[in-house]
Amino acid sequence: MRVVRLFVVGLGAVGQGLMRLLKKKREQYARELGLRVELVGVADSRGVWTGEDLDPEEVLRVKSEHGTVAEVGEEVEAVQAMEDVEFDVLVELTPTDIETGEPGLSHIMKAIELGRHVVTANKGPLAVAYGEIMRAAEENGVMIRYEATAGGAMPVFNLVRETLKSVDVLSIEGVLNGTVNYVLTRMESEGISLDDAIADAQSRGIAEADPSMDIEGWDTACKIVILANSILDVPCTIDDVDVTGIEDITPEAIRIANERGYRIKLVGRADRDGNLVVRPCLVPKSDPIARVRGVMNVVRLETDVAGTIYVSGRGAGPLETASAVMSDIISIAERASREG
Numbered sequence: 001m002r003v004v005r006l007f008v009v010g011l012g013a014v015g016q017g018l019m020r021l022l023k024k025k026r027e028q029y030a031r032e033l034g035l036r037v038e039l040v041g042v043a044d045s046r047g048v049w050t051g052e053d054l055d056p057e058e059v060l061r062v063k064s065e066h067g068t069v070a071e072v073g074e075e076v077e078a079v080q081a082m083e084d085v086e087f088d089v090l091v092e093l094t095p096t097d098i099e100t101g102e103p104g105l106s107h108i109m110k111a112i113e114l115g116r117h118v119v120t121a122n123k124g125p126l127a128v129a130y131g132e133i134m135r136a137a138e139e140n141g142v143m144i145r146y147e148a149t150a151g152g153a154m155p156v157f158n159l160v161r162e163t164l165k166s167v168d169v170l171s172i173e174g175v176l177n178g179t180v181n182y183v184l185t186r187m188e189s190e191g192i193s194l195d196d197a198i199a200d201a202q203s204r205g206i207a208e209a210d211p212s213m214d215i216e217g218w219d220t221a222c223k224i225v226i227l228a229n230s231i232l233d234v235p236c237t238i239d240d241v242d243v244t245g246i247e248d249i250t251p252e253a254i255r256i257a258n259e260r261g262y263r264i265k266l267v268g269r270a271d272r273d274g275n276l277v278v279r280p281c282l283v284p285k286s287d288p289i290a291r292v293r294g295v296m297n298v299v300r301l302e303t304d305v306a307g308t309i310y311v312s313g314r315g316a317g318p319l320e321t322a323s324a325v326m327s328d329i330i331s332i333a334e335r336a337s338r339e340g
């Protein structure tokens with residue numbers, strides 16, 4: 001039986017989603033994949049809990065009862081604790097910071113320096129330092145996987161890496177932010193203002209208390225940067241993206257577009273010439289990009305020999321995102337064991 005030992009940093013929505021997923025499916029992974037997933041460290045903003053094989057259910061209980069795993073572990077920083085723990089994969093699930101990439105960037109660079117593989121759902125480090133991270137990973141012979149960073153459970157990176165090996169992707173465009181798409185969908189279906197649609201999204205737990213990263217287009221821009229670097233081989237950072245959000249979109253504009261056969265969508269686009277744009281677009285209603293409603297995401301890949309490929313799925317949600325994180329962990333474990 002192969003074993004993969006995880007050090008999970010970040011126990012918020014996605015980190016706890018991963019604990020729930022492990023609780024539900026760990027036995028199945030052992031039985032069907034011959035892979036035993038062990039938790040050897042978990043961390044939140046206040047501390048770290050390490051052990052030989054922590055029980056995910058117990059981690060959830062401690063986090064919910066005490067608010068922090070430091071209560072049963074230690075009040076140390078994750079970067080420090082990583083040095084003393086034997087693990088195979090760092091699972092980095094701290095909040096996104098698109099200006100510094102921190103604290104995720106330091107966690108990721110530390111794991112690479114220690115020769116450990118990395119799986120992350122955190123867009124920040126990759127949006128500000130994709131090239132630096134990949135160079136360090138190559139020098140240290142470790143794998144970095146980040147399926148959940150663009151589109152949650154919607155598979156894009158792994159689809160291209162594993163299934164589209166014989167083709168070149170020429171351009172990528174799509175709806176990559178579920179909150180914005182939900183807001184635009186509500187504005188269209190109810191005729192309500194942007195502020196009212198945002199308030200509605202907040203009351204349903206879809207939009208954050210400060211939704212500006214989504215509404216101003218920066219979250220979509222991060223995803224475009226990661227997609228462009230990873231799939232189009234365009235070296236870029238968040239500073240290279242031309243970003244316009246949906247702040248100025250009115251119900252009237254949506255109504256007029258609708259009457260003329262269009263929907264307004266916040267579309268992110270990248271091509272091989274390095275054009276990187278996020279902006280509200282008029283999309284014909286017959287286009288699959290216009291058809292995604294509510295929190296759903298969609299991506300269109302234009303390829304050289306395989307034509308046009310669409311992928312659609314849930315762009316967020318704790319369990320959905322954790323499922324993409326887990327797929328990355330499994331693929332790293334499988335590849336590491338093949339390479340021996």
Ligand SMILES: NC(=O)c1ccc[n+]([C@@H]2O[C@H](COP(=O)([O-])OP(=O)(O)OC[C@H]3O[C@@H](n4cnc5c(N)ncnc54)[C@H](OP(=O)(O)O)[C@@H]3O)[C@@H](O)[C@H]2O)c1
Pocket residue numbers: 009010011012013014015043044045046067068078093094095096103121122123124148149152315316317318321
């Ligand atoms: N939620 C989604 O559906 C979704 C989808 C795709 C991608 N993502 C990305 O996945 C990441 C995690 O998202 P989330 O929704 O789980 O975020 P979250 O609920 O805000 O949780 C973040 C976690 O990181 C911990 N943390 C903060 N600073 C830390 C530090 N210096 N050291 C160790 N832990 C630290 C927090 O600790 P405390 O618990 O002590 O506060 C918390 O447990 C983000 O980068 C997000 O953009 C999320």
